[in-house]
Amino acid sequence: MTTAPHQQDEVTCSFCLRSESELGKLVQGPGVYICEECIKACSQLVAGSDLATSGRAPWQRALSDEELLTQLPRLAVVGTQAERALTELVRKGRAQGITWTRIGASLGMTRQSAWERFSGEQ
Numbered sequence: 473m474t475t476a477p478h479q480q481d482e483v484t485c486s487f488c489l490r491s492e493s494e495l496g497k498l499v500q501g502p503g504v505y506i507c508e509e510c511i512k513a514c515s516q517l518v519a520g521s522d523l524a525t526s527g528r529a530p531w532q533r534a535l536s537d538e539e540l541l542t543q544l545p546r547l548a549v550v551g552t553q554a555e556r557a558l559t560e561l562v563r564k565g566r567a568q569g570i571t572w573t574r575i576g577a578s579l580g581m582t583r584q585s586a587w588e589r590f591s592g593e594q
């Protein structure tokens with residue numbers, strides 16, 4: 473996936489798609505990040521209660537055209553974050569001695585495809 477250079481190191485909440493610079497600290501999971509506001513919304517949803525303010529989670533609100541266009545590159549950043557985490561996990565598996573054949577089979581691809589996508593070699 474290709475993104476503009478300024479987006480490559482930007483961290484984005486995987487739920488509301490706002491950047492760390494807008495939100496402050498984000499909690500990191502494998503390939504995902506979440507902000508405090510989205511954590512609160514998730515906690516309310518898991519508890520089965522209605523969302524306190526708008527009745528919608530931050531990622532469920534209606535978007536104007538401009539907001540939608542702003543979110544497109546941000547969602548691309550989320551994809552980049554997930555791809556980076558996937559590559560890191562594959563390389564960790566390789567360091568543990570897991571073969572390219574098994575990694576490929578796990579991902580539903582050939583050994584060669586897995587190597588080409590994740591090895592960093594050409």
Ligand SMILES: [Zn+2]
Pocket residue numbers: 485486487488489490506507508509510530
């Ligand atoms: Zn968020």
